[in-house]
Amino acid sequence: MAGFPTSARVVIIGGGVVGVSALYHLARAGWSDCVLLEKNELTAGSTWHAAGNVPTFSGDWALMNMQRYSAELYRRLGAEVDYPMNYHVTGSVRLGHSADRLEEFRRVVGMGRRQGMGMEILSPGDLKGRYPFVETGGLTGALYDPNDGDIDPAQLTQALAKGARAAGARIERFCPATGVRREGEDWVVETQKGEIRCEIVVNAAGYYAAEVARWFGRRLPMVVMSHQYLLFDTVPELESWSREVGHKLPLLRDVDDSYYLRQEKYGFNLGPYESACKAHWITPEDPFPQDFSFQLFPDDLDRLEPQIAAAMGRVPLLEQAALTRVINGPIPYTPDGNPLIGPMPGVPNAYEACVFTFGICQGGGAGKALAEWITEGRTEWDMWSCDPRRFTGFEEPDYAIAKGKEIYGNEYAIHYPHHVWPAARDRKCSPLHEALKARGAQFGPFNGWERALWFARPGDDTSEAAQRTWRRDGPWEGAVAEEARAVRDHAGVLDLPGFSRFRLSGAGAAEWLARQITGRVPQPGRLGLGYFADETGGIVTEMSMACLAPDTFWLITAATAQSHDRDWLMKHLEPGLELRDETADWTTLILTGPKARDLLAPLSDADLSLPWLSLQEAQVAGRPVQLIRVSFAGELGWELHARPEDAPALWDALVAAGVRPFGMFALDSLRIEKGYRGWKTDLSTEYSVLQAGLGRFVDFSKPVFRGREALLAEVDAPRARQFAALALEGPAVDVPALSTLWQGDTIVGEVTSSAWGYRLGHCLALGMLDRALCAPGTVLEVEVFDRRYPARVLAEAELWDSSNARLRA
Structure with missing residues (x-):
């Protein structure tokens, strides 16, 4: 066998199912010069103790794609790599106790149908035909997923490893990585066996990912939770039934009582998600261990009593089973529960494939997506909900802990469209936060920035429970209608803190910017909208470009896009140009409506006759602002860009002049009426700039811009x-x-x-x-x-x- 490798194209740190899947997919894509490092044996982290469930159910499009792909891959993988695997495609029933839960199921059935999956809704009467041992009292129905099942995590990982090795990749077991350093354009990965020089590094270190991230100067937003599942011995009646019908029971999930119940041989595996959950390795008394390979936490059954009792009431057969073992292992969580897959923020040629709460069912799709990021610079599916850059650095450890516990304790909760989860709020507040709150503002976080969603009137129900509805006529409906009509008939003001804002300057900045966007660069004193495309013409991002002076621009973009867009700009920035992040240095008020000019004129020295898409320095209420004539609401209006300390005076003056505050719910309605697109909703990497109806922002007279050839081809042969x-x-x-x-x-x-x-x-x-x-x-x-x-x-x-x-x- 060859000696220890001293160089590679890609080094992957971590030998769980996700890291090995990434290696497998890289090698299958022709990148065989890749090495995976594992400190112990493969699967020594979260993978070895994982229950191995493989659901396809998800309310998130990217996660559903990943899980669907994983299930498809696992069905064929054993034969493709000639490795035996225990993969039981049993189907599953997901129980509903309420009409709202059935609505969630119907929503996911539609998503699954769009992806080619045959999920269906069962009535309580139909349920017995799928799961004869269930008590149906109190149920409104169930979702049946024929593609659900369970797999042996170790066999899955070894099958992927065999496939990766067969394609030329290498795996170094019992080889802990101990650090990384940057030398020129290369990374040097330090290990106990020697150093490996490489182009690209991947952090796939599971619950050790935060420790590895520190080598790159990065604080990873994650917390480690303990998750228990209980194994029960053979139940004779279940054994007799299984032998008679020749298959296992479907996996049962009672999501409203927060547990899953799976047939394990002729016994059961019960996995609760309890609200009284526990985070680990977060205090000096419970420090992060140097090595927790193939280890578990002590049993802690007391906090599972409600779920155990509910499961025995729902499937009385479980009461006949003897408890044989409790598995209590570490599971990592991000603050929103989704994994990290993609470029490492602010770090060149480094990627993350880590913090997987459900790594087995997502591992196959995650390896595919990560390999696409590395080999092609983009992914087949828009993976923004899993992109590491959706977190921007404000997520302190206490935030990650609070959100991780909230996500774990509500693992099976319904995610309503307007419900705002309460943990770890008020991390970034506008200077106007208290003033807005006094007027009844109901807030929601945008990259941590608290923005008013709507303004409650006397008597409006502002409880969290009232937000839990699928219907349009929530408690905000009347208020939002009034806010939108005030903007239509008079004028409204919206406090909009947290715009991601970058100052681009330097000789040649305008020429450089013209090569980055599909359209034209605005002249001094003007605003333009710029679309950044990838090589296929897909939409990477959208920015407002304010030309403050020759070769000096503000590039203004969505709050959540801060890390994403900064990385994109920095990746392509040329010597001599400067890009400065000024997000925290400014805030914005939106004044819009047919009376906006009349109300602003007495307060300002600005020339309010300047045309749409113009900008000027001005005084408003005695405070300096950059006044930009534009409105995402589609009415006469201006954006007032000001220093945070000047915002209260501006707000007070506008409100005193009779301008009505409005919130993000109203703005969303107003912009959709205009056909204005939103980033990562209507604007996606899966859609091209032309396909999205944005041809007026494409200037083919320019000889060079990214995506030009692909978009030209699309003119001749439209998508x-x-x-x-x-x-x-x-x-x-x-x-x-x-x-x-x-x-x-x-x-x-x-x-x-x-x-x-x-x-x-x-x-x-x-x-x-x-x-x-x-x-x-x-x-x-x-x-x-x-x-x-x-x-x-x-x-x-x-x-x-x-x-x-x-x-x-």
Whole structure:
């Protein structure tokens, strides 16, 4: 056998299922010069004690894609690499106790149908046919997933390892990585066996990922939770039934009582998710261990009593089983429960594939996505919900602990569209936070920044329980309607802290920026919208470009895009140019509505006759601002960009002048009525700039810009789908993103965002649709919670102020 490798193209740190899957997919993509380092034996971390469940169910599009792909891969993997695996595709039943839970199931059934999976809803009467030992009292129904099952995690990992080795990759076991350092354009990975020089490093270290991240100067947003599952001995009645029918029971999940119950041979595996959960390795008394390989925490059954009792009541057969073993192992959690897959923020040629709470069911898809990031610089599915750059550095350890415990304790909770989880709030507050709160503001976090979602009126229900609804007529409905109509008829003001903001400067900045975007760069004193494409023409990001002076720009983008967009800009920045992050140095107020000019004029020395998309330095209420004439609400308006300490004076002056505060819920409705796209909702890497209907922002007269060749080819041979706006009839609920569009029995597209239009008086949706069906007036159907409602393609003239007369007034 060859000696220890001293160089490689890629080094992966961590030998759990995710790291080995990444190695397997890299090698299968032709990148065979890759080495995986594992401090102990493969699977020594979370993988070895994982229960091995392989669900495809998810309310997140990227996670569902990953899990679907994993299940498909695992069904064929053993034969492909000639390695025996115990993979039981048993199907599963997921029990519902309420009408709202059934709505969630219907939502996921529709998503699964869009991805080619045959999930179905069962009535309580039908359930007995799938799971004869269940008591159906109190149930409203169940979701049946035929692709669910369980797999042996060690066999899965070894099969992936065999496939990776066969394709030329190397695995070094019992070889702990001890550090990394940067030398020129290379990484040097230090190990107890020697050093390996490489181009790319991957942190796939599982619950050790935070320790590895420190070598790169990175604080990883994660916490380690303990998760217990209980193994029960053979139950004769279950054995007799299984032998008679020739298969296992489906996996049962009683999500409203927060546990799963799986047949294990002829006994049971019970896995609760308890609200009285426990985080580990967070105090000096419980320090992070140097080596926890193949180890477990002590049993702690007392906190599981409610779930154990519920499971025995739901499946009385469980009471006959003798408890044989308790597995209590470490499971990592991010603050939102999704893993980290993709580029490491701020670090060149470093990637993360770690903090997997459900690594077995996501491992196959995660390895595929990570390999695509490395080999192609993009992924087939838009993976933003798992991108490490969605976290921006404010997530202190106490935040990660609080959110991790909240996620774990609500693992099976329904995620309603307007519900805001309460843990670890007020991390970033506007200077106006208390003033907004005094006026009834109900807040939600955007990259940690608390923004007003809506303003409660006397008598409005502001309890957390009231947010838990699928219906449109939540307690905010009347207030949001009033806010939107105030913007339509008079003027509104929105406090918008946290815009990601970068100052680009240096000789040649304008020329450089022109090569980065698909369209034109604005001249001094003007604002433009820039779309950044990848080599395939897919939409990477969108930024507002304010030209403050020749070769000096503000690049303003979404709060959540801060790390993502900064990394993209820095990756391509040329010598002599400077990019400075000024996000914390400024805040923004939005003043918009037909009376905006009349109300602003007495307060300001600005020239308010300057046209739409102009900017100027001015005084408002005696405070200096950058005044930009633009409005995402689609009305006459200005953005007031000011220093945070000046915001209270600006707010007080505007409110005293009669301007009504409004929130993000109203803004979302207003922008959808205009057909304005939102980043990572309507604008995705899965859609090209032209496909998204943004051809006016593509300037082919420029000889060079990223994605030009792909977009030129698309002009000659347009993609099969195109952006469209639709009027929806009937649904009394908020239409979720990625709801399916149908024509007859054919799926023809998906909704990307939707809202009730208070100015137009009907429900609208933006979406991606088969190009042949984009003609105005085409009648389709939208699937909402497994029911279909009429949808009609709108002409541009049917959107609010399609001529922009109000914007330009």
